[in-house]
Amino acid sequence: MVTADAVVSAVTDPELPMLTLADLGILRSVTEADGRVVVTITPTYTACPAIETMRYDITRALSLAGYPGAEVRTELAPAWSSDWITPEGRRKLADYGIVPPAAAASLGRRESRAPIACPRCGSTHTECTSEFGSTPCKALHRCRDCLEPFECFKCI
């Protein structure tokens, strides 16, 4: 039987299906007590609308793997940081065309970041068109050379 931890780690993000919850770094703990699994996750943003779907996806995956009646808890503290996205998660984001967040959000936000390279042509001649994108965790950018609009994971 697959461990509950392995089952939960393989569940994917509903908005970013190339990433598992483990890649995204939102999985805090998976514990088993009295035949029941308790999963604790942390939202990327307080109001992340994907949380309810994640809750459903986790309990469903566990149920199918032989762990019925799991409980999913959410916990805000310590606050999630984009630094928690794993190296594997960053690679998957980049492969998908979403620029991964710069390492170490704690070192400073956008203003002090290295130039962002266009995922299509690699040019660093890019600009941020909006810090708010299709999901709370992503910003909109544009390449000034190939003109491709693209998304970039926010550094928080």
Add this chain to the structure above:
Amino acid sequence: MSSTSDPDLAAYCLMLGDDALIMSHRLQEWCTMAPELKDEVALANIALDLLGQARVLLTRAGSADGSGRSEDYYAYFREEDEFLNVWLAEVRCKDFGQLVAALLVFATWRLAVLQRLTGSSDDVLAGLAAKAVKEVTYHRDYAARWVIRLGDGTAASHERMQAGLAYIWPYVAELFVGHEVEKRAGVDPADVRAEFDRVLGEVCAAATLVVQPLVPAHCSPGRDGMHTEAMGPLLAELQGVARADGDATW
């Protein structure tokens, strides 16, 4: 989580939660109204962040007051005089200049309060504050960029931005009065006044806007449940569906 009742903490969570809920509603009204699509997306994102903060705070209020009432109860089934938000949150902004002025003031003030709340003795409040600081920093930056762009733009945009600031300015002094509950359970907003003045001063200087001196306020009516005439219609819209069908789920 402790089940013992803590009325001050509950009231404080309602104050911060109502600020976020009502401001979120006002921002949502700008969907389809903003000057560009990306600003619609930005305002909706900011509204969503604030709604998330409100949910955590209203839920905490329900555990802190010992009633166990849900976030939905506080949002949908309270009367106007039970809402404890500041007046700035309920102001109806009909011009984008007014909106970004209100958002700049609101986010600058809230961010300063939240930064101090990360050290709260209440774990839920401290955890929410640490999370919300990251979000509201983006809100403040967004508003500041627009205020500078419009203020330091054309003669027409400058005039409208200055008028926008004047429109919301009467509501600013209330933010720093400091209700007894705020002083006992959280952060005395009077303590963030200097930081607020510094940030506003920097942004308005870059925007070539004149900042009027604040006329000191002696009471914070919103914190005592007294509201402007804009609040009734806002609540009618916010609560209408839930009240029309009490069994509805979503």
